[in-house]
Amino acid sequence: MIAVPAHGLSTNTTWAYRAWQSDEGLPDNTVVGVEQSDDGFLWVTTRSGLARFDGVLFGEFNSANSAGAQTALMYASHLDRSNRLWVAKDRGVIVCVDRGRTTALTPENGLPIHEVRTIVHDREGDLWVSYIGAGGVGGEVLRISGQKIRRFTTSDGLPGGFSTCQLASDKDGQIWFAQGNRVGVFRGGGFTNLMAMQAQRIAMARSGGIWIYGSDSKQLYKFVEGGSRRAYGRLPTDRFNVNATVLYEDRSGALWIGTQDSGLFRHDGAAFKRITTAHYDIRTISEDRDGNIWVGTEGGGLNRIQPRSLELVDVNSGIDKEAVRSVCQDIDGDLWAVTQSGVLVRNTGDGWRNAATNNGVHIAFAQCVCADPLGGVWVGTQYLGLFSSRSGFTYSLAKANGLASISVRSLLATSTGDLWIGTESSNALHRLRGGKLQNYELPEGSSYISAMAIDASRKFWAGTADGQLIACDGDVLVNETPKALSPPKPIRSLFATPDGSVWIGYGGGGGLGRLKDGGFSHFGVNQGLHDSHISHIVADNQGRLWFGGNRGIFYVKQTEFDALAASRQERVRSIVYGSDEGLPNLQASYGVYPGAVLAKNSDLMIPMLNGLASVKIGKLKQNLKQSPVVITRVVVDDSVIAAYEYGESAERIEDLAQPKTELKLPPDHQRIEIEFTALSFTAPRNVSFKYKLEPLETAWVDLKEGQKRQASYTRVAPGDYTFRLKASNDWGLWSNPEIRLSIKIKPHFWQTWTFRVFASLLLCGIVGLAVRARHRRRILQLEQQRTMDGERARIAQDLHDDLGSGLTEISFGSEFAQDTSLGIVEMRQHAQAIGDRARELVASLDEIVWALNPKNDTVASLASYQTQYAERFLKPTRVRLRLNVARDLPALPLNADERHNLFLAFKEALNNVVQHSKATDVQLTIGEVGNVLKIIIVDNGRGFDPEIVISEADGLGNMRRRMERIGGSYSTESLKGKGATVTLTFPLSRK
Numbered sequence: 001m002i003a004v005p006a007h008g009l010s011t012n013t014t015w016a017y018r019a020w021q022s023d024e025g026l027p028d029n030t031v032v033g034v035e036q037s038d039d040g041f042l043w044v045t046t047r048s049g050l051a052r053f054d055g056v057l058f059g060e061f062n063s064a065n066s067a068g069a070q071t072a073l074m075y076a077s078h079l080d081r082s083n084r085l086w087v088a089k090d091r092g093v094i095v096c097v098d099r100g101r102t103t104a105l106t107p108e109n110g111l112p113i114h115e116v117r118t119i120v121h122d123r124e125g126d127l128w129v130s131y132i133g134a135g136g137v138g139g140e141v142l143r144i145s146g147q148k149i150r151r152f153t154t155s156d157g158l159p160g161g162f163s164t165c166q167l168a169s170d171k172d173g174q175i176w177f178a179q180g181n182r183v184g185v186f187r188g189g190g191f192t193n194l195m196a197m198q199a200q201r202i203a204m205a206r207s208g209g210i211w212i213y214g215s216d217s218k219q220l221y222k223f224v225e226g227g228s229r230r231a232y233g234r235l236p237t238d239r240f241n242v243n244a245t246v247l248y249e250d251r252s253g254a255l256w257i258g259t260q261d262s263g264l265f266r267h268d269g270a271a272f273k274r275i276t277t278a279h280y281d282i283r284t285i286s287e288d289r290d291g292n293i294w295v296g297t298e299g300g301g302l303n304r305i306q307p308r309s310l311e312l313v314d315v316n317s318g319i320d321k322e323a324v325r326s327v328c329q330d331i332d333g334d335l336w337a338v339t340q341s342g343v344l345v346r347n348t349g350d351g352w353r354n355a356a357t358n359n360g361v362h363i364a365f366a367q368c369v370c371a372d373p374l375g376g377v378w379v380g381t382q383y384l385g386l387f388s389s390r391s392g393f394t395y396s397l398a399k400a401n402g403l404a405s406i407s408v409r410s411l412l413a414t415s416t417g418d419l420w421i422g423t424e425s426s427n428a429l430h431r432l433r434g435g436k437l438q439n440y441e442l443p444e445g446s447s448y449i450s451a452m453a454i455d456a457s458r459k460f461w462a463g464t465a466d467g468q469l470i471a472c473d474g475d476v477l478v479n480e481t482p483k484a485l486s487p488p489k490p491i492r493s494l495f496a497t498p499d500g501s502v503w504i505g506y507g508g509g510g511g512l513g514r515l516k517d518g519g520f521s522h523f524g525v526n527q528g529l530h531d532s533h534i535s536h537i538v539a540d541n542q543g544r545l546w547f548g549g550n551r552g553i554f555y556v557k558q559t560e561f562d563a564l565a566a567s568r569q570e571r572v573r574s575i576v577y578g579s580d581e582g583l584p585n586l587q588a589s590y591g592v593y594p595g596a597v598l599a600k601n602s603d604l605m606i607p608m609l610n611g612l613a614s615v616k617i618g619k620l621k622q623n624l625k626q627s628p629v630v631i632t633r634v635v636v637d638d639s640v641i642a643a644y645e646y647g648e649s650a651e652r653i654e655d656l657a658q659p660k661t662e663l664k665l666p667p668d669h670q671r672i673e674i675e676f677t678a679l680s681f682t683a684p685r686n687v688s689f690k691y692k693l694e695p696l697e698t699a700w701v702d703l704k705e706g707q708k709r710q711a712s713y714t715r716v717a718p719g720d721y722t723f724r725l726k727a728s729n730d731w732g733l734w735s736n737p738e739i740r741l742s743i744k745i746k747p748h749f750w751q752t753w754t755f756r757v758f759a760s761l762l763l764c765g766i767v768g769l770a771v772r773a774r775h776r777r778r779i780l781q782l783e784q785q786r787t788m789d790g791e792r793a794r795i796a797q798d799l800h801d802d803l804g805s806g807l808t809e810i811s812f813g814s815e816f817a818q819d820t821s822l823g824i825v826e827m828r829q830h831a832q833a834i835g836d837r838a839r840e841l842v843a844s845l846d847e848i849v850w851a852l853n854p855k856n857d858t859v860a861s862l863a864s865y866q867t868q869y870a871e872r873f874l875k876p877t878r879v880r881l882r883l884n885v886a887r888d889l890p891a892l893p894l895n896a897d898e899r900h901n902l903f904l905a906f907k908e909a910l911n912n913v914v915q916h917s918k919a920t921d922v923q924l925t926i927g928e929v930g931n932v933l934k935i936i937i938v939d940n941g942r943g944f945d946p947e948i949v950i951s952e953a954d955g956l957g958n959m960r961r962r963m964e965r966i967g968g969s970y971s972t973e974s975l976k977g978k979g980a981t982v983t984l985t986f987p988l989s990r991k
Contacts (some may be wrong), residue, residue, distance in 0.1 A: 015266070020301050027046045027049035027299065030047040031044060031045070031047075031296025031297060033076055034286045034296055044302055047074060047369075055684030056684050063587070064095050067102045067103070068105070069093045074089050074090075076088045081121060083099075086119055091113060092106060093106050099657065100657065111149065116130070117167075118166060118167045118168075121173075123172060124145075128141070129142050129167075133161075133162040137162060138162060141258025151437045156190045165177055170204050176202060183197050183202070195229065197229070199212045199213065200243065201247050205222055207396065210223055214534070220235075220267065236273075239261065241260050243259060244257055250287045252291075253269065259281075259286050275305060279298060290305050290680075292306050292681050293306070307619075309619075310577045310578065312583055315345045316353065322610075325592050326338040326369050326607060328369050329600060330377050333349070340609075343366065366379050368411050370590040372413045373413055373417070374390070376388060378413060380409060383406055384401070385406045387400070391676055396740070403421070403430065406423075409449065410422030410449045412452040412593065414454055418433050419433075422450075423449075429441075441477075442468065447464045447465040449462045450463060452593050456500045459472065460473075461494055462494070464491060467487075467488025469491065493534055495539070507534040510867075511529055512529055527570075528564075528574055529556070529572065530549075530552075530574035531551040533550035536607065542617065543557055544558065545607070550607065551587070554576040554577065557573075559733075576685055581586050622716075623683075627679055631656050632675075645656050661741065663742070669715070671713070672714075673710055675708075676689070678727035686780055691711050692724055693721075693722070694724065718747055720744050721742075721743040857893050857896070858893060860889045869910075870924055883923075884927075889926070892988050901966045902933075904958075908955050912982075923936075924937055933987075942979075943978050944980060971986050
């Protein structure tokens with residue numbers, strides 16, 4: 001946590017407020033209700049309108065403003081356990097906002113027309129409403145259960161008398177009341193009195209019972225049924241008649257008390273503390289999930305109360321909010337500071353006081369103060385040279401002692417006892433060692449030294465106001481300026497870290513530099529640095545580098561600088577402190593050294609132009625809560641097409657609160673704007689976003705600091721897109737899962753596939769008709785030529801495959817037969833083989849000639865030839881052939897290719913019977929059924945498993961491919977040991 005007491009605040013400095021008012025979008029500076037819904041938004045009910053708040057922007061909810069009656073005057077609000085927001089308006093209207101949809105109850109439904117005091121809900125979820133009573137009217141109490149409204153009267157146990165009835169619901173949902181001089185509960189259908197007391201306000205106590213603020217006694221009490229009331233005393237205020245307006249117990253058990261005229265108070269169980277707010281009249285108090293307290297005021301807007309995280313200390317110099325120029329801490333733990341007016345102040349643990357010499361003389365014209373490792377401090381002055389506190393500020397160095405100037409601006413004391421001194425005069429650097437002053441000459445034309453550092457190797461570094469970087473190794477000065485920023489910028493600060501880095505803070509927009517291992521890295525706002533004017537650098541020993549600059553205070557993790565320098569990431573993440581802590585417009589001072597310091601208690605002390613900032617590092621708490629991410633609106637060409645829980649609208653738009661929403665956009669859009677937010681209320685300024693529109697963007701886009709929470713795209717091409725979004729909180733915890741939004745951009749009608757196909761077909765048709773009309777004869781000729789060429793190729797292939805291979809076998813067989821070494825038996829065997837092969841070739845040639853003969857181009861001719869071939873093929877075997885060939889086969893034509901493939905498939909089937917089936921009987925059936933030619937071969941052989949054989953047999957595969965080639969089909973049926981049936985079918989209807 002960062003703690004900041006500011007001069008002129010109330011006596012309690014442990015809490016800070018941040019106020020939002022109408023100039024930041026709040027509808028009205030009078031806030032009567034603040035509720036946080038399940039999705040994380042804050043609903044802020046103001047006197048003149050309802051708004052939804054994300055920590056940065058207010059979105060007015062106009063449908064609630066107009067619901068029920070044309071009046072936006074509002075009195076109270078309440079969020080029930082069903083996440084419905086109830087808002088009490090003028091003229092007796094109560095509006096319900098449920099997931100963005102609004103309904104209204106009015107006097108026509110039986111509601112009174114008076115002003116509502118409180119709204120609560122009970123354990124059953126019913127709503128209870130009480131009304132202000134005065135002047136003989138009002139004071140009603142009613143219950144809303146669904147659409148039923150019941151009004152309670154004295155007959156139900158209420159005291160009556162038209163006085164205002166206070167209502168509260170305890171931790172168990174029990175309804176408590178306080179009216180007149182009675183306090184009790186609603187039980188068994190009526191109100192039961194438990195205690196006699198005048199109660200001005202009541203509220204739930206988290207441990208049980210209720211808190212009571214007495215209207216007569218003006219004291220705070222706690223009361224639990226069955227026990228006695230316990231008094232906690234009066235509020236610490238000079239006013240005697242303090243009127244409480246609201247009581248609220250937070251989750252830590254502390255009670256917050258809002259008053260009408262004395263502001264806000266907090267009771268922690270032991271004592272009251274007054275908490276400063278923007279206005280003394282408090283209307284409502286609530287708490288969000290992160291533990292922030294939200295206070296609505298009458299005229300002071302919306303106030304967020306949280307433990308003070310940045311403290312702007314008044315060093316008690318006598319000037320309100322005076323600038324602090326230099327600060328240090330001595331070995332005894334005392335803090336020392338120098339103010340803009342030259343006053344040296346000291347804090348020994350009990351507050352800041354002017355530091356004086358042993359004789360009570362104050363040091364005048366001080367410019368810088370530096371702790372001495374041997375004890376005490378050194379003080380550099382503007383006109384009096386150098387002083388040491390070890391001698392009671394009597395020891396001094398001036399021109400007479402060798403100083404180049406009596407105006408000392410920079411001091412650095414080393415652990416070895418050296419003191420480095422930078423004076424106003426140019427070319428002036430001194431080292432005091434062992435009582436002797438050694439002078440060093442800076443590069444010609446150098447300005448005064450504005451910063452100093454000792455690195456990890458104990459090398460001394462100095463930076464000047466005109467950008468010169470000097471190092472001293474031993475007794476030799478080395479100008480290191482060429483290794484740093486070019487062109488040079490004024491150096492405001494130097495800081496060395498244990499890894500050997502020397503960090504350089506530049507003015508003039510130069511940002512931050514780092515020298516490490518002989519290399520220089522530069523970091524600016526384009527790389528994520530919050531400020532380009534770095535006046536102070538200090539580490540907190542937890543891996544963070546803190547900076548003070550023209551734009552306030554921020555830190556960056558050192559590992560992020562390392563990753564950026566190594567090109568492992570593109571930007572660093574700056575965590576900013578100031579406005580979110582209620583301290584806007586912070587600016588660091590510069591021009592002297594030392595500047596910022598890490599105190600022994602882990603507090604960071606940073607000199608500012610309006611005081612001394614103190615960052616309490618030990619109280620910083622890691623934020624492990626993810627920030628809910630929401631896409632709030634999608635705008636296309638200035639028209640809202642989708643919104644998050646948008647409420648009623650004249651035009652139908654998509655609700656982004658619904659899961660898996662898909663947006664369909666027209667093709668003629670010019671610009672798409674996707675607005676989003678992350679619901680973080682502790683440090684909304686430090687929320688980071690990454691987004692991309694896939695597939696248009698492949699890399700994540702970082703939303704830079706200060707940019708509107710929006711992604712914009714121009715003239716996106718038709719297609720399907722996914723917008724992906726994620727956010728991280730102030731501790732770098734990224735939202736998981738990320739948010740995704742599907743976007744479909746429709747094409748123009750001429751970009752659709754239907755149009756393209758139609759246009760292509762139309763064009764092809766036109767071209768085809770033109771070509772056909774012009775070249776019909778040529779096409780016919782080419783077709784005939786192609787058919788002829790195909791036939792020739794097939795015949796050539798058959799001749800090559802059958803006759804060529806057969807003649808080759810006969811040739812080789814003849815040569816073997818002429819071998820004189822063979823016996824008579826072997827020669828006869830070769831001769832018989834030659835004869836068998838010659839007969840096969842004759843049969844193959846006969847098949848080719850048959851296929852070529854046009855006279856055979858009919859179904860009947862095919863059947864006749866197949867039967868003849870079957871008889872001839874099976875005759876040498878022991879297989880008996882039975883024929884069943886239809887006599888009335890149609891005289892439909894078959895072309896040569898069809899006859900050829902039908903015959904070869906048939907031939908393959910017979911060959912399988914002879915070679916594999918071991919059949920003794922084959923039946924051949926050829927017929928025509930329904931314009932389909934069927935050739936069926938049935939054997940009585942040993943059969944086979946079709947699944948195994950089909951996957952392994954080339955012959956069966958050949959039959960299938962031949963039949964498919966001519967538009968026919970092939971099938972086989974078999975059971976092992978029971979023969980096989982092969983069926984060849986060929987459609988004749990197309991002939």
